[in-house]
Amino acid sequence: MILQADGLRKLYGEFCALDGVSLAVDTGEFVSIVGPNGAGKSTLINILTGVTRPSAGKVRFKDREVGGAGPVRMARLGMARSFQLVQVFPDLTVLETLQAAVVARLGRATRLFASLARDREVQSDALEVAELFGLGDKRHTPARQLPQGDKKLLDIASAFALRPEIILLDEPTSGVSTADKTAIMDTLVTASRRIGLRAIVQVEHDMDIVFAYSDRIIALHQGKVLADGPPATILADQRVMDTVIGRKAVAPGTPSC
């Protein structure tokens, strides 16, 4: 068990965003978290990545209690993430972005007078990740000049450059054309095998992507786990399919508990 959550609750004043969520992610799994808007997916991701402290409940990562540990510590422990709204460094090139991740991973972020250009390990590692994600040709392009799909890839690639054990992706294909979605997912799966990633957790709205790539699906609804099982089981569960697929029928952002 690499990542485990027990009885997570999160209250924002009167509003209950998460109401006793428990889940576990095992080595080798690709887990998708689905649910209508306001189901608590983002809150869950933020708690699992240590950004938000849960009001109650525990998060264990590699048998360590990490509730509210903060993003820096989580990154160092081996958990990487990408964002729903793409996050890049606008003025840094593809290669510089990846080098920053490698520098941080190798614990060299405070080396004041060392030459970055002569750090072979950082240089080759960053280049390798760039090529893994098909960004090799654009390695000297500043992130701001990349097309949206490539920005998304760079965001994910920089998370991979940390060589994490687990990665949490918040809507890895949002804001990307349907044609690019599969390409991004294929790249991601190939890259994860290459770097020996132990598990992937993603939040995703696109059900085609979810059913095509997941080993297991966790459906959230109104801050609770509605279902947790392999794609076939989820597909057969009419209650889940109505809530999740027919999500437009559910008024967003108004759950209470």
Add this chain to the structure above:
Amino acid sequence: MKGGLAVALGAAAIAAAPLVASTYHVLLMLPFMAYAVVLLGLNLLFGYTGLVSFGHALFIGLGAYTGAFLTTHAKIRSLEVILLAAAVLGALVAIPVAALCVRYVKIYFGMLTLAFGMVFYTFVLKFYRLTGGDEGTPFLRPSLLGRSLDAMPKIDYLVGPYYYYSLAVLGLAALGMWRIVHSPFGLCLKTIRDNPTKAETLGIGVTRHRFYAFVISAIYAAVGGVLLGPPTGNVDPTLAYWTHSGNIVFMTLLGGFTSFFGPVVGAFVFIYLQSWVMSVVPYWRLVFGAMLAVIVIFAPDGLVGLVTRRRPAPAGRA
């Protein structure tokens, strides 16, 4: 490589100035070199980390007063010792100030640095015994590399040994800063400037890096502050006043904070333009204010940005 050539030419021109230029212009080079050291440090915080300080006159003042105190009260004349003492003192004062300031960003950071600058200004103004109040303290002529040069006429000292000493300090300061911004640490600063949230998820300690950048910039400001003392021979509280902090931010914008040598160019243009405008019209601040507005609107990457023009100007960054 074009950049390397420009730097080599610039360094050669500075080195040759005392041989060809008038004494008046050579003397103006002294504050230029002192400010260049200050700005190399300030831009680590401004251009590379994305934090605009309005309080760095504190550290300039600290450096200058350290030199004045040591030469006048402690009978220490060695410029090497003074520079070292100023650097250490600059770091010691910067540690608590930075620890508080870097918890904030944008306008809150700027205002907090301004507040600390005000506190220091009031301190030097009111502690007559130590600082001489508004009259200031003499900065006696320092010895260079162990050699006392008291017998030399003042002008000869300034345009000769002191000039090249300043140039050497500037050269070393530039070399050190060049290494810092091209180090893994420097890269991490740029990630923080561009997107601190993303930097954190990569495992980069944002607050810690900002703290280091602040302390380094304070050390540079203190060293540059020392170099400002000997040319006038007197150190007074205007060095620590907040408008002085504003001036160095202006110099940085003028030359361009997006390039390594931009602020150095800014210091040069500022010093010479100020001296020229002051000789022509009595309202130099009016002219400079208008100029600042033009730069911010039409050349946000500064003068160096106008020449290099690598990319379209970013709107409203920093």
